[in-house]
Amino acid sequence: MMTRTVFILLISSLCTLSYCTPRTEPAQTEVLTPVDSISKDSAVIMETLPPHIEIEKELLYDKHTLEDTYPYKDTTREFQWEKMKERLSLLESIQKEPSQWAILQNYKNRNGEAPLVKVFKRDAYKRVSDTLGVERYQSVPLYLLTDTVTPEIYGRDGSLVRIKAMDEDSKFARIQTVYDGKEEWYAPKKYIKQIGDTVVFDKAIFVDRHNQNIATLEHVGSKWLVRSMNPATTGQHRPPYAQETPLGMYVLQEKKSRMIYLVDGSKETGGFAPYANRFTNGAYIHGVPVNAPRKSLIEYSPSLGTTPRSHMCVRNATSHAQFVYDWAPVNKTIVFVLE
Incomplete structure (x- = not known):
């Protein structure tokens, strides 16, 4: 009932x-x-x-x-x-805002192990995390818009993001997070799954x-x-x-x-x-x-x-x-x- x-x-x-x-x-x-x-x-x-x-x-x-x-x-x-x-x-x-939606993906590091971030922590089991506690394994490197050499933090696999710019000649896409503040980052395209603007x-x-x-x-x-x-x-x-x-x-x-x-x-x-x-x-x-x-x-x-x-x-x-x-x-x- x-x-x-x-x-x-x-x-x-x-x-x-x-x-x-x-x-x-x-x-x-x-x-x-x-x-x-x-x-x-x-x-x-x-x-x-x-x-x-x-x-x-x-x-x-x-x-x-x-x-x-x-x-x-x-x-x-x-x-x-x-x-x-x-x-x-x-x-x-x-x-409410028209968006090109995408998912950050790196399950089992299938899209490649993320590079080391600028500041990281290593635990007793030699697992690396960023300053926010997001583990390197299975995560996506996120770069400041002013620095695409070394990532700043890791984005979790499965996170929903907006694509703000996608240049065919660049290996990076400019994305915006939607959950933990509307921050913009560069992320390598190989870690991004586009799901379109009609979902x-x-x-x-x-x-x-x-x-x-x-x-x-x-x-x-x-x-x-x-x-x-x-x-x-x-x-x-x-x-x-x-x-x-x-x-x-x-x-x-x-x-x-x-x-x-x-x-x-x-x-x-x-x-x-x-x-x-x-x-x-x-x-x-x-x-x-x-x-x-x-x-x-x-x-x-x-x-x-x-x-x-x-x-x-x-x-x-x-x-x-x-x-x-x-x-x-x-x-x-x-x-x-x-x-």
């Missing part, structure tokens, strides 16, 4: 190396210490946002559904609707690291309709094999009906994760993992909605992962990871 509840936000001046490590297999793609940066830059980002965001519940998936607030051990967890509305406002706002981002997935839940929303008319509200678990800090699901805004990039994963530190098959939807690096939204030698699917795990426990991925009930797999198109769905 559909549940219908209306939430309205009137925004005035604004109140304010190892991931899920899949083997190479055919993927379904469309032909053609992190800071939650939207909070940090909200005063700038929100200047041009729509005056209100209306959210209404109209579920398409109604299994394992959570309430707006719900008990967890000796505390209460929630769906952070206000933070979601901020991000939906941003998503609506950036689409409409009307589906959004919200992954909440703090509350360990996930919500899917769809823009219909003037409203954002909630399609599902479910428990999830995100990535845990357990180097070198596991790390947190990175905060940010990403484009859903590919899907695999079964994502094969390996045993930590080896090339041995550990099992598979069903209905896997990749959005950044090796981070997938997927169903309950099935450890080898088992072959049959597992619908639910009591650990869902508790504490971070994956390598970077977002675990879901398997039927919810299948819902996301069927409902969310690649290159047209936005994934927000918030705290």
Whole structure:
């Protein structure tokens, strides 16, 4: 049965190396210490946002559904609707301006290892990151407009950007970020996947690291309709094999009906994760993992909605992962990871 509840936000001046490590297999793609940066830059980002965001519940998936607030051990967890509305406002706002959209891509360094940035950090496992904590592996080098010799920072795989200029005679494109401030950079063309100027981002997935839940929303008319509200678990800090699901805004990039994963530190098959939807690096939204030698699917795990426990991925009930797999198109769905 559909549940219908209306939430309205009137925004005035604004109140304010190892991931899920899949083997190479055919993927379904469309032909053609992190800071939650939207909070940090909200005063700038929100200047041009729509005056209100209306959210209404109209579920398409109604299994394992959570309430707006719900008990967890000796505390209460929630769906952070206000933070979601901020991000939906941003998503609506950036689409008001005609844009040539693109995705930063370097999954498994397929487009080449990014050069070292000017100032970097190296951890105990010899992994290099920039000053913002973005790891070199699987990332895209971003250069100042005044210096195309050495990159300044790394851009995360899966990040949505605008193309501001693309000179055929240059190996660089001038791009603009849309989530962590509207900064312009040069990025080598080989790391950029163009998705055109007609794409409409009307589906959004919200992954909440703090509350360990996930919500899917769809823009219909003037409203954002909630399609599902479910428990999830995100990535845990357990180097070198596991790390947190990175905060940010990403484009859903590919899907695999079964994502094969390996045993930590080896090339041995550990099992598979069903209905896997990749959005950044090796981070997938997927169903309950099935450890080898088992072959049959597992619908639910009591650990869902508790504490971070994956390598970077977002675990879901398997039927919810299948819902996301069927409902969310690649290159047209936005994934927000918030705290």
